[in-house]
Amino acid sequence: MEGTFKRPTNQELLLQEILQEALDLPLSGESANYIPALASINPNQCGIALANLDGEVHVAGDADVPFSIQSVSKIFGLVMAMLRMGDDLWRRVRMEPSGHAFNSIVQLEWEHGIPRNPFINAGAIVVADTLVSHYSASKSALMSFVRGLADNQDIHVNQDIFQSEKMHGSRNAALAYLMKSFANIDADVNDALDHYFYQCSIDMSCRDVARSLGFLANRGVQPHSGDQICSRRDAHRLNAILQTSGMYDQSGEFAFEVGLPAKSGVGGGIVAVVPNYGVICAWSPRLNQYGNSCLGMYMITRLAKKLGLSVY
Numbered sequence: 001m002e003g004t005f006k007r008p009t010n011q012e013l014l015l016q017e018i019l020q021e022a023l024d025l026p027l028s029g030e031s032a033n034y035i036p037a038l039a040s041i042n043p044n045q046c047g048i049a050l051a052n053l054d055g056e057v058h059v060a061g062d063a064d065v066p067f068s069i070q071s072v073s074k075i076f077g078l079v080m081a082m083l084r085m086g087d088d089l090w091r092r093v094r095m096e097p098s099g100h101a102f103n104s105i106v107q108l109e110w111e112h113g114i115p116r117n118p119f120i121n122a123g124a125i126v127v128a129d130t131l132v133s134h135y136s137a138s139k140s141a142l143m144s145f146v147r148g149l150a151d152n153q154d155i156h157v158n159q160d161i162f163q164s165e166k167m168h169g170s171r172n173a174a175l176a177y178l179m180k181s182f183a184n185i186d187a188d189v190n191d192a193l194d195h196y197f198y199q200c201s202i203d204m205s206c207r208d209v210a211r212s213l214g215f216l217a218n219r220g221v222q223p224h225s226g227d228q229i230c231s232r233r234d235a236h237r238l239n240a241i242l243q244t245s246g247m248y249d250q251s252g253e254f255a256f257e258v259g260l261p262a263k264s265g266v267g268g269g270i271v272a273v274v275p276n277y278g279v280i281c282a283w284s285p286r287l288n289q290y291g292n293s294c295l296g297m298y299m300i301t302r303l304a305k306k307l308g309l310s311v312y
């Protein structure tokens with residue numbers, strides 16, 4: 001019927017082309033299996049969304065399928081903690097790259113229980129601890145924050161993943177107890193971990209993630225609502241830490257090849273911020289050795305090169 005067909009935009013055609021290239025690559029990587037519920041997700045799914053600052057969202061592939069955002073959630077927790085704690089937060093967690101895997105424990109004892117940055121697990125558990133201590137109901141505060149940012153009330157926690165994380169969270173518990181021994185966890189360790197696992201278990205689509213983080217590309221103002229989510233200074237700081245630490249021990253290579261602040265999660269999602277332009281979110285579950293999505297890396301790298309998006 002005339003009028004009902006929406007012609008793909010140039011950006012949508014480009015996303016489709018890049019998605020097809022990614023799907024044509026030889027298979028590489030494995031889904032995360034140390035959280036058993038993540039291993040049961042179909043690993044062949046692949047999607048990408050680009051949310052522009054004018055409110056338009058362009059998508060290709062499985063961009064509307066909710067996936068486990070895992071460590072991408074560390075951004076939401078950090079924004080909330082920065083808003084609540086101000087500069088006091090930076091006494092509890094630093095802003096330096098770690099040079100170690102996301103769940104490494106070796107540095108934490110040398111550095112007296114102060115994590116290198118908020119995007120490794122230890123740092124995100126400290127952030128979770130501040131939220132548990134500062135909110136009477138930190139989990140529902142988080143969900144309303146995320147739903148508001150994405151302008152989508154239909155965002156939920158995946159209970160299977162939440163339970164699976166809790167049952168297989170020994171490494172994170174070890175990090176939390178070590179930090180507690182250095183008095184860098186205020187709440188009960190189990191409460192801090194519970195909040196951390198809960199936030200990792202949120203399901204969102206590429207479209208949701210890209211829309212929700214528009215404010216990072218727009219000096220703290222959410223493009224689709226006009227709301228000031230955080231100060232311009234905090235948006236700058238968030239992007240700086242994303243650039244140096246968001247892709248874990250591959251952050252240097254990501255800056256070298258792509259040149260955008262970005263965050264990955266072991267669910268296979270990667271979000272990249274393009275200041276003054278928009279936000280890209282790519283998802284595909286197979287991960288490389290650093291815990292970053294193989295096809296997500298490929299698609300964001302191609303898109304950034306084709307559109308000249310590097311900040312450098």
Ligand SMILES: NC(=O)CC[C@H](N)C(=O)O
Pocket residue numbers: 069070071072102103121165172200264265266267291
């Ligand atoms: N890199 C990640 O996405 C890690 C998050 C995961 N929930 C964990 O704590 O191990």
